[in-house]
Amino acid sequence: MYSFKIFPLKSYQIEEKIKNFEGINKNLFYQIEWLKSLNQNQNKVKDYFYVEIFQQKKFFMVLFFQLENKFNLKMLTWLFMNEINFTIPFMINGYKDIKKDDFVNILNQIFDHFKVDLVFLNKNPNLINKEPNPISFYKKFSIEKIPIINLSGIDWREFYETKCSAKTRQTDRRKEKLLAQRGDLEFIIAEKAKDREEIFNFTLKNKKLFLKKKGHNSKEFEKIYSKLFNQIKNNSKYICSMLKFENQIISSIVGVLDNNCFYYLIPCTSENEFLKYSPGRILLKKQIKWCIKNDIKKIDLGPGEFEYKKQWSNDFDENFSILKPKSFLGNIYFLLYKLKKSFL
Numbered sequence: 068m069y070s071f072k073i074f075p076l077k078s079y080q081i082e083e084k085i086k087n088f089e090g091i092n093k094n095l096f097y098q099i100e101w102l103k104s105l106n107q108n109q110n111k112v113k114d115y116f117y118v119e120i121f122q123q124k125k126f127f128m129v130l131f132f133q134l135e136n137k138f139n140l141k142m143l144t145w146l147f148m149n150e151i152n153f154t155i156p157f158m159i160n161g162y163k164d165i166k167k168d169d170f171v172n173i174l175n176q177i178f179d180h181f182k183v184d185l186v187f188l189n190k191n192p193n194l195i196n197k198e199p200n201p202i203s204f205y206k207k208f209s210i211e212k213i214p215i216i217n218l219s220g221i222d223w224r225e226f227y228e229t230k231c232s233a234k235t236r237q238t239d240r241r242k243e244k245l246l247a248q249r250g251d252l253e254f255i256i257a258e259k260a261k262d263r264e265e266i267f268n269f270t271l272k273n274k275k276l277f278l279k280k281k282g283h284n285s286k287e288f289e290k291i292y293s294k295l296f297n298q299i300k301n302n303s304k305y306i307c308s309m310l311k312f313e314n315q316i317i318s319s320i321v322g323v324l325d326n327n328c329f330y331y332l333i334p335c336t337s338e339n340e341f342l343k344y345s346p347g348r349i350l351l352k353k354q355i356k357w358c359i360k361n362d363i364k365k366i367d368l369g370p371g372e373f374e375y376k377k378q379w380s381n382d383f384d385e386n387f388s389i390l391k392p393k394s395f396l397g398n399i400y401f402l403l404y405k406l407k408k409s410f411l
């Protein structure tokens with residue numbers, strides 16, 4: 068029923084190879100601007116692979132993998148899995164007749180081929196264009212709920228009153244009014260390259276400060292996103308918004324539109340005297356109103372356990388992970404990881 072072919076992939080070949088699959092369903096984050104940003108070492112040989120899967124000798128799916136060494140474990144993961152929000156296989160349309168058991172069997176054969184200690188495939192959505200993700204036929208290890216704002220048939224006022232109590236709405240009005248009384252307050256969707264670059268500079272500067280404050284390494288973020296921002300400054304599908312006070316940015320959102328969904332990628336707020344006015348909340352509120360006005364059907368708030376995402380969402384999608392030990396060492400890691408997850 069199913070067969071496969073595995074090909075090594077040099078880092079400098081990734082962009083061209085993915086371009087070859089232009090006509091089929093693929094990950095938002097495997098677009099050229101992301102590949103140029105994530106694939107930093109163009110001339111360095113990496114353990115990258117792509118796998119072509121055939122159904123009755125007819126080509127219908129491509130999977131992109133990389134091998135990683137972590138904690139003395141050899142791991143098989145999705146390509147650039149750590150840096151992106153979700154992963155999906157590249158598929159030709161019309162894949163409804165997949166035989167689950169046979170498909171799981173071919174995945175096992177692919178995993179066996181790589182001779183790793185552990186298969187760790189994270190950030191897999193349950194659905195792709197409202198159809199089951201074939202990878203979901205494999206045994207799932209864990210499920211993560213991704214907060215969604217479903218905007219279909221939504222009126223802003225009704226939505227706002229449903230999600231926020233009268234007291235919260237009053238607090239919102241008071242804070243915005245107090246801020247506006249201090250000076251000019253503007254909500255801007257950047258269209259000019261100059262405005263977009265201003266948002267990117269603000270985002271890089273303040274996100275780095277935030278990550279350092281939390282004890283995280285900000286160098287990788289800066290390396291990836293400074294390159295990405297340079298790629299997308301003239302790309303209209305990336306929606307860059309800002310809240311300005313007296314011509315000074317106090318909050319920003321960098322998002323992207325794909326299939327009538329707004330992906331909320333990087334929100335950022337400067338931690339200064341304006342923080343008491345909740346500028347990030349003001350901006351998100353205005354961004355939701357903008358999406359409704361522009362007939363956007365869905366806002367994907369992305370992974371991350373944040374209370375404000377739970378408050379604004381009215382639905383959720385599910386991402387799942389696959390964790391498959393393939394050696395004695397892999398089994399030890401699997402048990403420790405499972406134990407850690409049970410305490411979270």
